[in-house]
Amino acid sequence: MNSTDGIAYARGRFVNLDEPVIPVDDRAHQFGDGIYEVIRVYHGRPFLLDEHLARFERSAAAIGLRLDRPMDELRELIFTALDRTGFSDAQVYFQLSRGIVKRDHAYPADTPSHLSMTVRPMVDARFHAARTNGQRVIFAEDIRWKYCYVKSLNLLPNVMVKQRALDAGVADAIFVSNGVVTEGTSSNVAIVVDGVFVTHPADERILHGITRAKVLGLLLQLGVPVREEKFSPADLLKADEVFTMSTVVELAPVIEVDGQPVGLQALREGSVLRRLQRLYREEIARACAPDVADAVGE
């Protein structure tokens, strides 16, 4: 382990990634009682930082978690962490737990919440391949709790279903809840049917993805009609295009579900997906270009 692998932050100080900094009684460690965000950094600049910070606040409110610090301080901390690493392409992960305190289900009365963070260089090769060539996936029962719109640390169902997909020799799984396609294990899912973009409504059953929201804006620019509506696995299987949206993988076509080819139109030049991918990259270039660095995050 050395600092080119990245750095961590916990209990108010920057440390090496492998440094023990958390006692056993962190509520994240024992209950998954907390929330998190993952931010992508391009050219040394965080992309869509305001949006991630706003969602972090919403997640905190949803589980009654006090932030204990102004969002501006958190923003400053992220920039400080990036300065320390000097990484150009990176991922910032940060989480907030309900604090370090003797284990008890009840919320602690006077315990400060606990912020921790890691910053690591981005290794994008696998995701680049997924964006270009597409991903094979499986359908899986959506076994998660009711409030999937909270970006919480209770991710056991997500990791179990992701692993089931990997064990099946594919990249990921798409959740199906009572006949409705909800989302991927760490992405939102959209289909294009007869030129119309369809994605699950941003209700409590899916995470309200930052990339999903950005895509909805880009679709306006493209003049592609949008329906935020529930759709079924059968709808997905016969859609013209199928793709996932997430901070880390960005926009990536799904080309096979349970061994069946799907959405192959997405791979063609001029597809909704290809146009979105290009616009998304243009957004990144604009927002994270070195020459507009001073304006980023304003």
Added chain:
Amino acid sequence: MNSTDGIAYARGRFVNLDEPVIPVDDRAHQFGDGIYEVIRVYHGRPFLLDEHLARFERSAAAIGLRLDRPMDELRELIFTALDRTGFSDAQVYFQLSRGIVKRDHAYPADTPSHLSMTVRPMVDARFHAARTNGQRVIFAEDIRWKYCYVKSLNLLPNVMVKQRALDAGVADAIFVSNGVVTEGTSSNVAIVVDGVFVTHPADERILHGITRAKVLGLLLQLGVPVREEKFSPADLLKADEVFTMSTVVELAPVIEVDGQPVGLQALREGSVLRRLQRLYREEIARACAPDVADAVGE
């Protein structure tokens, strides 16, 4: 903080409770990716240790988590921890995460699982009062994931609903899933109707409580008929007795739900609950008596 508060164990060594021992990248800390047990210690001896260890193994298997060590070693470690504290009445908490490794949903290939533990003296006054006088509770929607039989570290719904009960001025909440009473936030629930003991079947919707299983055995001794069947909130409201079963609180009557008195027969001498409480205490006395100490855990 001093050692009379208890001790912790993590990464292979005993430490003070407040000692930082875990890096940010523990999968328990970031995903709640792990399992746990809580064991009650009476007269310096763990009660129903074999049963807890067997459930720990079942939980591990359910989420594909390698134990990495023989159960005998874990048992030895618990006795070592108890010896170190010298506590007579205590709680042992231990958990196993899928290890300390760079954050990624996929299961790590060659990362050892990570065992941590705390041992604390038992403060029983509040639970003693609950056992004697009963608890007021509320009904709450069961918002949890599908596999509640796994004693996992994904406890955010449990802590949120517990806190909602406390905010409502009562002790706890009882989950209701699609018109069926499942269990409490950290206990199983039973009712007695016309002399018959009824509790939710041990399927994937409830934790298979160690105390619940012990009570089923005691009911055989008492000659009380048992039905492991689903029942509704309406069934509970008109039951003769209502009570919770858990390692820490043991058996405690529920005397009010959503402001309505329930199950008041449970408080009478000779009720099924009172007879079970007496037998349960006799079991503890037998299993944890100092003179049979050497035979405990065999």
